[in-house]
Amino acid sequence: MDQLDLTIRIAGENGEGVLTVGDVLAEALARSGLHIYTFKNLPAEIKGGASMTQVRVQDTPVRSPGDALDILMVWNQENYDIHVGEVKPTGVVIYDPDECDADESLALSQIGVPLQKITKTVIKTMKSKNVLAFGILTACLGIPFDSAKQMVAESRWGRRKEFLESNINALKQAYVYVDENGIDLGLRVAVERKNGHAQLIMTGNDALCMGALAAGCRYYAGYPITPASDVMETLAKAMPRVGGVLMQTEDEIAAITASIGASFTGAKVMTATAGPGLSLMVEALGLATMEEIPLVVVDVQRGGPSTGMPTKTEQSDLNLAIHGAHGEAPRIVIAATNTEDCFYTAVKAFNLAEKYQTPVILLSDQHLSQRAQVMSRPDLSQVEIVERKQPDHNGSVSPEEFDRYEMTDDYVSPMPLPGRHGQHYVATGLEHDEHAHIDYSPEAHIRMTEKRHQKIESAVNEPGFVQRYGAEDAQLGLIGWGSSEGPILEALDRTLAKGYKVAALIFKMLHPLPEKEARAFIESIPVVSVVELNASGQFANYLQGRLAVSLQRFNIITGLPFKAGDIEEYIEGVLQYG
Amino acid sequence: MAEVRTPDTARTTAPDRPGKAGQPGQAGSAKPAAKRTLKDYRSEVKPTWCPGCGDFGVLAALQRALAERNLDPRDVVIVSGIGCSGRLPEFVNAYGLHVVHGRALPAAQGVKAANPELTVIAVGGDGDGFAIGGGHVPHAVRRNQDITYIVMDNQVYGLTKGQPSPSTPTGMQALRRSVSMPKMAPYEGVLEGQLNILAMIIVYGCSFVARTFSSQASEMAKIIGQGLDHPGFAFVHAMSPCPTFYNTYDPWKESFMPLPDEWDTGDRIKAIDMAMEEVGDGVFHSGVFFQDVYRTYTDKLQDVYAKAYGDEQATIDALMDQYA
Structure with missing residues (x-):
C-alpha cells in the first residue's frame, strides 16, 4: 500500500479564520494516529492580507512542509490567484464560486463549494464558516461523519457547550453538501482515535519551553517580538506552575541583563528573542562571557535585516550569533532541527551553559518555531541534567x-x-x-x-551535535544546519532511491565548530555544497574560513522554508550537469 | 496613586518565600553571633577614586548601614553599571555584580527575582542611571522589588573626564577646576535642560524617595539604612561631588538643608512640588521626600503561585499533558 502523503492548504483573508481551520485539522489528524507538519504563511499585520495554512499528513514522521499541493481550499479570488499554481496536476482545488472565478483553462480538478452562501442561508451563523470548511475537507478526505464530529467536539469549537450544537450542525451541512453533490476525491484517510498520551502535538516553541523547564529553567525574562513571543506566552502560564519567575522586561537589554543577574544567584535562566532583539543583547552577551555566567539565549530567526520580514523564516543570524561581540567573546552556538529536537536541544543548551559557565545561543527560526509536529512524549527519567x-x-x-x-x-x-x-x-x-x-x-x-x-x-x-547521512561513496555532499535538516534528509532519501550517490552532514553545533567531522566529510566527497536559507552563505563562509576549503552553495531567500523538492532538484541538477 | 496600599506586607511579615527561582535559601544559616562593624564590609581592594571624591562618603555610609543591620556579607549583592561610582562593589566585602553601562537596575532585578532573600543594592552615577540607563528606572519602580538604588549624582561624567550629564545644570560651562566641560560646551554651555531626577522618580510612583549629601556622613548612613529597611524599591539620591571635573563642594554645602520640620512623607504631591520648587530656589533638601509601602513584586508572586499551583508545584509531565 502506498504511503499516505497529502499536502492540504487553506487560504483566505488574514483574520477570517483559515488558520483555525488548519490548526483544528492538524490537531485532529495528529490525535488520530497520523503524523502532521504544518506550515503557515501570513502577513505581519493582525487583520487583512492574504494568509494561508498548510497541513502535510503522513503515517510516518513528516520532515518537510510538502512540495506541490494535493488539496487547495481557497476562500476568495486573491488567494485562488496566489496559490492555484502550486497544485499538483493530480490535485484538487476547492473554491467558493460566489467569491471567485475558477480558471477553466487549467487541467485541474476544481470543485466549487459555496462556503459563504451555505453559512449565510443554511447555518445562519457566520462564525461557523470555518467549521463548514473543516467539514468539507474531512468529508473530502473520506473521514466518516462520526469521527469528524468527535474531532470537532474535542477541538476549540467544542470547548463551549453553547456553540457546540451550531458547530456540529455546520459540520453536518458540510457532509450533506458533499454527499448531495457527489463529491468524492477517492480518499479514505484512516483515522483511529488514539488513547493515551504517548504522542504530543507541539510547535517548536512549545517543545523548546518544555525542554527548558525540564532542564530546570526557573527564571525567564523577555520582551515581545515575533516570532519568539510564543515562548514568553507559553512560559507565562507554565513557569509559575513550577514555582519559577517570568518577567516581561522593558526591552531586550533588560531581559538579558536581568537573566544574567538571576543566573548570578544560581538560577537556570533563559531569554528568547529574534534578530532585532539579539542585536540589542550583543553587549551583554560579552558580559556573560567575561563574567562566566551561564545563560541560554534563544534566537528565533526571521527575515532581516532591520525589521525585515517578521513573520517569514530565514537562517540569517548565524554571523551575529557566532561573532556578534566587541572584543573576543566566545560562546556556544547550537541549532535545533525539528520540533522534537527543540525539546532536547533546549535541555542540552542548559546543560552546556551550566557545564561551561557560558552563554549559549540556541538558534531556531520562524518556521521551526511556529509549525506543529507530532513527537513522542519525552521520557523525563532519561533526560540528563547537568548542574553548575x-x-x-x-x-x-x-x-x-x-x-x-x-x-x-x-x-x-x-x-x-x-x-x-x-x-x-x-x-x-x-x-x-x-x-x-x-x-x-x-x-x-x-x-x-x-x-x-x-x-x-x-x-x-x-556528542550528538553533528551527524552524517547517506552514501559512503557519495559524489555530492550536502551540508546543512538547524532546521534545514528535514528537507535535506527527505531530498537525500528521494535521490538515493533514484540511484544518486549523495550524502549529508547536519550540524547542530555551530560554535565551537566540529572541524574534524566537517573536514573528513568535505575531503572525502568530490563536490560539497552548503544548503542554507540566507543570501551570502553564512555557514559556507564560516566553514571556508575555518577549514581553508572551497564549497558550493545552495541558498534561497524567499522567506519560506526549503521544500524537499527544491533540494531534490538541486541534487539532480548538480549530479546530471555538474 | 492607583496602587492598592497594603502597608502590612513589609519584609518582616513575609515569612518563607517558596518557589523562588534561585537555589534553596541557606541565607542566614551560618551567621556568627558577633556584631559586625564597618570594617567587616571593607574589601581588600583600595578605592580607585580621586582624593576628595564624594563617593568615599557614600561607600562609608553604605558600609555603616550594612553593619548596623549586621547583614551577612554572603547575603548581600551590590550591583553596579559603569562609571566612577560603578566601581563601588569592588570595595565592599560582599557579593558584587559589575555589569555593562546603564544596566545595573535590570541586573539587580534579576538577582532579587531569583532569590528574594538576598539584600540587593544597585549603585551608579547620574549618567549610568539617567542617561544610558534611564529607560530602566520607571520599570524598576513599577515592579517595586525590594531593592535599594543609590545614585551618586555629581552632575558630570567623571570616568570619561568631564562631559555634561543629564543632571548638569543648563548653561553650565566650566566651573572652578573643571578642565573638560568646555570640550563639550565650549560656546554657550550645556544646551539641554537639567533633568529633575527627584521629581521624575516620584512621578514614576517610587515607594521610597530620599536625598542625602556625601559630606553629611551620619545622615547619609541613616538614609541609606532607611532605604535598606524599606520593603520595596527605595531610591536614594546621594549627592556626591566630583572634585576633579565639576567641584560643587562649596555651593552644595551652602545649598543643602533638611526638609522642613513635620514633613509629611506620605504626601506625594507635596513631595513633587518640593522637588520642583527647590530648583528655582537653588537649594537641595535632604531627608525622605516620600515613603509609602506597597506590595512588592515578590509579594504579588505569592498570589500568582497560589493560583498557579496551590500546594504542590506541577511536574513537567503534567505540563506536557496539554499537548497530548
Whole structure:
C-alpha cells in the first residue's frame, strides 16, 4: 500500500479564520494516529492580507512542509490567484464560486463549494464558516461523519457547550453538501482515535519551553517580538506552575541583563528573542562571557535585516550569533532541527551553559518555531541534567583565599552563589585575574583570554551535535544546519532511491565548530555544497574560513522554508550537469 | 496613586518565600553571633577614586548601614553599571555584580527575582542611571522589588573626564577646576535642560524617595539604612561631588538643608512640588521626600503561585499533558 502523503492548504483573508481551520485539522489528524507538519504563511499585520495554512499528513514522521499541493481550499479570488499554481496536476482545488472565478483553462480538478452562501442561508451563523470548511475537507478526505464530529467536539469549537450544537450542525451541512453533490476525491484517510498520551502535538516553541523547564529553567525574562513571543506566552502560564519567575522586561537589554543577574544567584535562566532583539543583547552577551555566567539565549530567526520580514523564516543570524561581540567573546552556538529536537536541544543548551559557565545561543527560526509536529512524549527519567560547578568547601575557605576564576584542568571554575556560599566575590566585565580582581596586565589578559576560549573550544567534543547521512561513496555532499535538516534528509532519501550517490552532514553545533567531522566529510566527497536559507552563505563562509576549503552553495531567500523538492532538484541538477 | 496600599506586607511579615527561582535559601544559616562593624564590609581592594571624591562618603555610609543591620556579607549583592561610582562593589566585602553601562537596575532585578532573600543594592552615577540607563528606572519602580538604588549624582561624567550629564545644570560651562566641560560646551554651555531626577522618580510612583549629601556622613548612613529597611524599591539620591571635573563642594554645602520640620512623607504631591520648587530656589533638601509601602513584586508572586499551583508545584509531565 502506498504511503499516505497529502499536502492540504487553506487560504483566505488574514483574520477570517483559515488558520483555525488548519490548526483544528492538524490537531485532529495528529490525535488520530497520523503524523502532521504544518506550515503557515501570513502577513505581519493582525487583520487583512492574504494568509494561508498548510497541513502535510503522513503515517510516518513528516520532515518537510510538502512540495506541490494535493488539496487547495481557497476562500476568495486573491488567494485562488496566489496559490492555484502550486497544485499538483493530480490535485484538487476547492473554491467558493460566489467569491471567485475558477480558471477553466487549467487541467485541474476544481470543485466549487459555496462556503459563504451555505453559512449565510443554511447555518445562519457566520462564525461557523470555518467549521463548514473543516467539514468539507474531512468529508473530502473520506473521514466518516462520526469521527469528524468527535474531532470537532474535542477541538476549540467544542470547548463551549453553547456553540457546540451550531458547530456540529455546520459540520453536518458540510457532509450533506458533499454527499448531495457527489463529491468524492477517492480518499479514505484512516483515522483511529488514539488513547493515551504517548504522542504530543507541539510547535517548536512549545517543545523548546518544555525542554527548558525540564532542564530546570526557573527564571525567564523577555520582551515581545515575533516570532519568539510564543515562548514568553507559553512560559507565562507554565513557569509559575513550577514555582519559577517570568518577567516581561522593558526591552531586550533588560531581559538579558536581568537573566544574567538571576543566573548570578544560581538560577537556570533563559531569554528568547529574534534578530532585532539579539542585536540589542550583543553587549551583554560579552558580559556573560567575561563574567562566566551561564545563560541560554534563544534566537528565533526571521527575515532581516532591520525589521525585515517578521513573520517569514530565514537562517540569517548565524554571523551575529557566532561573532556578534566587541572584543573576543566566545560562546556556544547550537541549532535545533525539528520540533522534537527543540525539546532536547533546549535541555542540552542548559546543560552546556551550566557545564561551561557560558552563554549559549540556541538558534531556531520562524518556521521551526511556529509549525506543529507530532513527537513522542519525552521520557523525563532519561533526560540528563547537568548542574553548575560550585565550591564544595562551604565556609572553610575565606573570600580572600578563594579564586572564583581558578585555572582548572577544564578551564571551568567553581562558582559561589550569593546566599549559599561564603566565598563572595565581585563578578566584573572588566578584565580580571583568578581572584576576580581587576587586572589589565598582559599576563592576566593572556591567561583569562585562554581560559575563556579553551573552555568553549573543548565543548566541541560534546556528542550528538553533528551527524552524517547517506552514501559512503557519495559524489555530492550536502551540508546543512538547524532546521534545514528535514528537507535535506527527505531530498537525500528521494535521490538515493533514484540511484544518486549523495550524502549529508547536519550540524547542530555551530560554535565551537566540529572541524574534524566537517573536514573528513568535505575531503572525502568530490563536490560539497552548503544548503542554507540566507543570501551570502553564512555557514559556507564560516566553514571556508575555518577549514581553508572551497564549497558550493545552495541558498534561497524567499522567506519560506526549503521544500524537499527544491533540494531534490538541486541534487539532480548538480549530479546530471555538474 | 492607583496602587492598592497594603502597608502590612513589609519584609518582616513575609515569612518563607517558596518557589523562588534561585537555589534553596541557606541565607542566614551560618551567621556568627558577633556584631559586625564597618570594617567587616571593607574589601581588600583600595578605592580607585580621586582624593576628595564624594563617593568615599557614600561607600562609608553604605558600609555603616550594612553593619548596623549586621547583614551577612554572603547575603548581600551590590550591583553596579559603569562609571566612577560603578566601581563601588569592588570595595565592599560582599557579593558584587559589575555589569555593562546603564544596566545595573535590570541586573539587580534579576538577582532579587531569583532569590528574594538576598539584600540587593544597585549603585551608579547620574549618567549610568539617567542617561544610558534611564529607560530602566520607571520599570524598576513599577515592579517595586525590594531593592535599594543609590545614585551618586555629581552632575558630570567623571570616568570619561568631564562631559555634561543629564543632571548638569543648563548653561553650565566650566566651573572652578573643571578642565573638560568646555570640550563639550565650549560656546554657550550645556544646551539641554537639567533633568529633575527627584521629581521624575516620584512621578514614576517610587515607594521610597530620599536625598542625602556625601559630606553629611551620619545622615547619609541613616538614609541609606532607611532605604535598606524599606520593603520595596527605595531610591536614594546621594549627592556626591566630583572634585576633579565639576567641584560643587562649596555651593552644595551652602545649598543643602533638611526638609522642613513635620514633613509629611506620605504626601506625594507635596513631595513633587518640593522637588520642583527647590530648583528655582537653588537649594537641595535632604531627608525622605516620600515613603509609602506597597506590595512588592515578590509579594504579588505569592498570589500568582497560589493560583498557579496551590500546594504542590506541577511536574513537567503534567505540563506536557496539554499537548497530548
